[in-house]
Amino acid sequence: MVMLKTQVEELLAKALKENKKLFLVNFSITPDNTIKIVLDGDEGVNLKDCIAISRAIEHNLDRDEHDFSLEVTSAGAAEPIVMARQYPKNIGRKLVVKTATENYEGDLTEATEKSITLEWKEREPKPVGKGKVTVQKRKKIAISDIDEAKVKLKF
Numbered sequence: 001m002v003m004l005k006t007q008v009e010e011l012l013a014k015a016l017k018e019n020k021k022l023f024l025v026n027f028s029i030t031p032d033n034t035i036k037i038v039l040d041g042d043e044g045v046n047l048k049d050c051i052a053i054s055r056a057i058e059h060n061l062d063r064d065e066h067d068f069s070l071e072v073t074s075a076g077a078a079e080p081i082v083m084a085r086q087y088p089k090n091i092g093r094k095l096v097v098k099t100a101t102e103n104y105e106g107d108l109t110e111a112t113e114k115s116i117t118l119e120w121k122e123r124e125p126k127p128v129g130k131g132k133v134t135v136q137k138r139k140k141i142a143i144s145d146i147d148e149a150k151v152k153l154k155f
Helices: 002-016 047-058
Strands: 022-029 035-039 069-074 096-098 103-111 115-125 132-142 147-151
Touching: 002 022, 002 035, 002 047, 035 047, 047 069, 096 115, 103 132
Parallel strands: 035 069
Antiparallel strands: 022 035, 096 103, 096 147, 103 115, 115 132
16 A cells, blocks of 8 residues: 555656646545545636546556555535645635634635735724724734634525
8 A cells, every 4th residue: 555655646746746736635545545635726626637637647557456446526615724825716705714712704815825814894882982883804814823714605
């Protein structure tokens, strides 16, 4: 299994080098040689991308040497964001972000390698008098402080 994993890693690295807009989110091989590859892309991932990566791997492995099954998928819309590289393509979308101390929900307005910025509106008591006023909130969060971030899907 170690040899199969090494072969797949090399083939995957080569295939991703040929298509630089794609990147690896997760890679695993189960004891029964089920190879699972989860991809994401700076501009998303389409079916052709998954097929191309699948063929680059499958056509270069010897089925007589290894009995395996291969699954190449894109990171699902409901899956958490796990890499800094995934944030920029989600600018303009609503995120739910959990840190060790607080939870935030807002529109992703900026994303760098080190931090993200969320913006949202919130009702607060008026500084003077009765009633509430709507204020614009903005929070910069270090990516290293994020425990979980998910895109909030609208239906």
